[in-house]
Structure formats: C-alpha cells, structure tokens
Amino acid sequence: MQFRINNTGVPTSLEITFKSEHAGKFANLYKSVDGKLVFVTCAKLGADGKVFLPGVTEKGDYIVMLCEFSDLPGDMSNDGVLNTMDASAILKDIVGLESGVNPLMADFNGDGNVNAMDASAILKRIVGLI
Incomplete structure (x- = not known):
C-alpha cells in the first residue's frame, strides 16, 4: 500500500x-x-x-x-518492540544457545556483523544513551 x-x-x-x-x-x-x-x-x-x-x-x-516479520531494527524476538528480550535473543543466538526468531534485524548497529555490540547498542537505546 x-x-x-x-x-x-x-x-x-x-x-x-x-x-x-x-x-x-x-x-x-x-x-x-x-x-x-x-x-x-x-x-x-x-x-x-x-x-x-x-x-x-x-x-x-x-x-x-x-x-510475517517486524522490520524494526534490533527486533530479534519479532514482537514489534525493541526491548531487553532482543538483546538477550542476540546474545543467545551468537553463543549458540537459541536461534533468534528474526535474525535479519539483529545487526542493530549496522556494521555488517551480529555480535555483542548489537546487544549493547540495543540496551543503550532503551535507556536513552543513543
């Protein structure tokens, strides 16, 4: 539309x-x-x-x-909200504990890699530091 x-x-x-x-x-x-x-x-x-x-x-x-998926950057949990669940899902995914639901949105900082820096940037955004 x-x-x-x-x-x-x-x-x-x-x-x-x-x-x-x-x-x-x-x-x-x-x-x-x-x-x-x-x-x-x-x-x-x-x-x-x-x-x-x-x-x-x-x-x-x-x-x-x-x-079927949220296009919200960082929304790894695919619930349409950027929150601590997304940071947690990214960390679980990168260490192999659990695959994220929406991996295409996991590169929150846009550097081309999905890593702990993305989880950190999400947490900083949530508390208003960025």
Whole structure:
C-alpha cells in the first residue's frame, strides 16, 4: 500500500484495515526519502485486520508492507518492540544457545556483523544513551 501525506502540522497516526486473513502479520511503515525507503515504525495486525501506526509526522510518500516479520531494527524476538528480550535473543543466538526468531534485524548497529555490540547498542537505546 502506497500513499502520500500532506504536512498536517501535528503528529499523525494511521488506522488501516486489511483483510482479516492477514491478522497477526506486521504492517511495516516506510517513508520514501531521496528514492530510498526509510523505516518509520511497525505494528501487528489485530484479529480483525486493523492496525494503528503512529509516527507519520512529515509530508511525503509512505509505503506499508505486510510481512510475517517486524522490520524494526534490533527486533530479534519479532514482537514489534525493541526491548531487553532482543538483546538477550542476540546474545543467545551468537553463543549458540537459541536461534533468534528474526535474525535479519539483529545487526542493530549496522556494521555488517551480529555480535555483542548489537546487544549493547540495543540496551543503550532503551535507556536513552543513543
């Protein structure tokens, strides 16, 4: 789904209804910036197919993509929230205790490697240090 927002002057949220067959999937919201898609937010669709997406603050072109996985950077637990569970899941994955649910989002710091630095960066983000 692609759409355009004109500057509202106030933070805006979207409520979108998809077919109920998509219940439980993630709606990943992206904004088109200089020809590239930039992740804004995500939320899981309810049983009725409805989703509430906050974070539409600027005018521009937006795209919503439905997927089984959250595109939230660092969301290794795939629950749509960045929290200590993600840092723990990354550490468990790298030492071989347990495979992460959403490994494509594990490289939180974007250095091309999944390691303890990603878990550390997640914890720093949670407490507001970065």
